[in-house]
Amino acid sequence: MQYWLMKSEPSEASIDDALAAPGAVLPWIGVRNYQARNFMRDQMAVGDGVLFYHSSCPQPGIAGLAEVASSAYPDASQFEPQSPYYDSKATQEQPRWMLVDVRALHKTRLLSLAELRAHPDLSQMLLLQRGSRLSITPVSAAEWRIIRALLQ
DNA sequence: GCCAACGTTGGC
DNA sequence: GCCAACGTTGGC
Numbered sequence: 001m002q003y004w005l006m007k008s009e010p011s012e013a014s015i016d017d018a019l020a021a022p023g024a025v026l027p028w029i030g031v032r033n034y035q036a037r038n039f040m041r042d043q044m045a046v047g048d049g050v051l052f053y054h055s056s057c058p059q060p061g062i063a064g065l066a067e068v069a070s071s072a073y074p075d076a077s078q079f080e081p082q083s084p085y086y087d088s089k090a091t092q093e094q095p096r097w098m099l100v101d102v103r104a105l106h107k108t109r110l111l112s113l114a115e116l117r118a119h120p121d122l123s124q125m126l127l128l129q130r131g132s133r134l135s136i137t138p139v140s141a142a143e144w145r146i147i148r149a150l151l152q
Numbered sequence: 153g154c155c156a157a158c159g160t161t162g163g164c
Numbered sequence: 165g166c167c168a169a170c171g172t173t174g175g176c
Contacts, residue, residue, distance in 0.1 A: 007174090032172095033159080056174055113175080131157040133173045 002048045003139040004039070004068070005127055006102065007055040015052050015064035018104035025069050028099045029077045030085045036136040041072040041098045049144060050102055053127070054110075055135075061112035062147065070101035108151045121146055 006028065008014070018026045031037055045068065052064035074095035077085035090096040116122055126137035139147070 009174095035159095060175070133158060135173085 002043065002045065003051070003141065003144040004044065004048060005051040005053050005062075005125075005137050005139050006066070007053045007135040009056045010054045010063075011057065014054065015066075015104055015107050018052065018064070018066065018102070019107070021104075024104040025101050026104070027075075028102050029075050031075070031099060031135060032085065032087070032097060033135060036134055037098055039136050039138065040100045043138070044068045044072065044100050046070060049139075051139060051144075051147065052102075052104065059110055059112060061110050061114075061116070062108060062151070063110055064107045065105045065151075066102050067105060068100050069103035072098040072100050075099040111147065111150055115150070116147075119146065119150070 008018075010017075012030075013026055018024060028040070031040065048068040050066035050068060051062045052066045054060055054063045074092075075085070075097040077083040078087040078090040078095060078097045079092065080086055085097075087096055116125065117128055122128065122143060125139070125143055126132055126134065
């Protein structure tokens with residue numbers, strides 16, 4: 001059992017959008033970073049805990065809880081020429097981009113980036129490291145516990 | 153809109 | 165393999 005933080009721009013897919021989806025499940029399309037892809041492909045398992053983070057928005061922060069709901073499979077958007085996520089170098093035989101399904105569990109209060117930064121025991125979170133832009137980062141069990149408590 | 157930081161591309 | 169140029173991320 002591992003824990004993750006996954007960023008989504010709420011203008012693209014918010015926690016409300018995820019909860020409104022069939023089964024509250026979203027295929028996590030559009031990841032085009034190898035490190036983030038590798039986390040999904042190689043390390044995620046069904047049932048892993050996910051912090052649903054809103055990025056590139058007026059109030060960045062953790063907005064909900066979710067879980068990994070599938071193992072990795074090819075991201076279909078890489079094959080769609082009209083998609084912003086199209087990748088001309090990807091083929092059905094050799095897909096380049098993988099994703100997992102994410103099931104939203106419930107909204108939380110907005111645990112802001114500023115509050116995360118202010119917490120001394122969270123200073124090692126990958127999210128908070130200087131220059132960190134990864135859209136998917138592992139969260140330690142200790143960080144997960146602290147954040148769950150902050151969300152109570 | 154600005155800009156720091158990072159990742160990718162492609163010429164050499 | 166190097167590295168400059170470029171594109172993207174994402175907070176502010």
